[in-house]
Amino acid sequence: MDKKISLDLAQQHYYLQIPSVSQQPLFSSVFAYDALLHSLEQHPDVELYGYCLFPHALHLLVLSxxxxxxxxxxxxxxxxxxHQETSGGSGYLFDDEHIHQVLIQxxxxxxxxxxIHYLPVKSRLCSSPEQFLYSSYQDYIGTQDTGVDTKPLLAELSPHYGQRLRRFHDFMAVSNMEAxxxxNVGNHDYYLALADNHYLTQARATYQAQYKPILESEHLQTWQRCIQILSQHHNLPSEYWLGIQRHHSLPDAHFILAxxxxxxxxGPLYVASKQLGIDEATLKLKINSVKLHHPNAYLRYIAQSWNTTTA
Structure with missing residues (x-):
């Protein structure tokens, strides 16, 4: 599972699997379920097509x-x-290392x-999908409204409006034949994607065609801004972050910068490669290994420093 590559494309559908850290409860009360769903409903960058919420994991089907x-x-x-403000808890809830986003054709x-709707049945929490309280099944049959956009998939099941509810019941009455x-990890050999090769090729090509290259001078400004933020927050001069000097407690500082x-x-990998004088393949491996050598809390601190400074 971990060997597959996550795709990060706009205007695509994803099955997001988001576990908690060490089975930590994600919801402090029944109101927390509503709060999470409401925050997703209000988010401008995503449409929710389906969900199943467990105490220790989120399963979301979205259009991103x-x-x-x-x-x-x-x-x-x-x-x-x-969650911290309302429950008095502390620490980070989500297990970033095991979040999976599977692109869905x-x-x-x-x-x-x-x-997703059959997950509670397979976990033996209920005998049929409609019995589980915290899923989008009830949205699709019209007995609740938690912000799920049901129209696209109901229209996919039947082009005739009057037949959609019956078709949904019929479709959900039988579990999937697929494994x-x-x-969970897709059917592709290399990517976390449930899609055929032709679709993935088109999706990636379309995204790349829409991408507008930024002038390298702007990338270099971003590079310098990263150095400034790291230097200010760690009280270390830029020589350490550029790999010119090595610090005993942070020997891989230049890889943290990258x-x-x-x-x-x-920023693009080629700019970091050029600035550090390291080939792209090697640098990519070093970047991917940063999470193995530094705590998630420390890396989130760096990310928050960037977000706060550049907001």
Whole structure:
């Protein structure tokens, strides 16, 4: 699972699987479920197509108008802060290392929704999907409204409005024939995606065609801003962050800089490679290994420093 690559494309559907840290409860009361769903409903960058909320994990089916990396972490941080303020708890709720975003080709969306609705049944929490309180099943049959956009998938099940509810019941009455792994990690050999190769090629090409390259001078300004922020918050001169000197307690400071520039500031890898004099393949491996050598809390602190300074 961990060997597959997450795709981070705008205007795509994703099945998001978000666990808590060490089975920590995500909801302090029944009102917390509503608060989380309301915050997602109000979010401008995402449309919610389905969900199943467990005490220790979120399962969301969404249309992401922007790349998930631009909104997901901030949204989770916002809920985490709300949780702390209302429950008196402390610490970070979500297990970032095990969050999975599986890109879903549109023709698989209904099956992905059925997979999500059947999760409580497979966990033996109930005998049928409609019995579980904290899922979007009731939205689809019209007995609750928690901000789920039901129209696209109901229209996919039946083009005739009057037949959609019956068709939904019929569709949900039978569990998926596909293996759960197809939904949890996708059916692609290299990417976390439930899609065919042709669709992925088109999706990636379309996203890249819409991307407007920024002048390298602007990238260099971002690079310098990263150095300034790290220097100010760690009281270390720029030589350490550029790898010119090594600090005994932070020997990989230049890789932390590259991680911040690429992962947090969303700068291109080639600029970091050029500035540090390290080939892109090696630098990419070093950036990916930063999370293995530094606590999540420390990396979130760096990310928050960037977000606060550049807001």
């Amino acid at each position: 108008h922007k790349a998930p990396s631009t909104w997901l972490e901030a949204w989770l941080m916002s809920y985490n802060q709300w 549109p023709r698989y969306l209904c099956k992905a929704l059925r997979h 759960d792994s197809n939904f 991680w911040m520039f690429v992962k947090v500031a969303k």
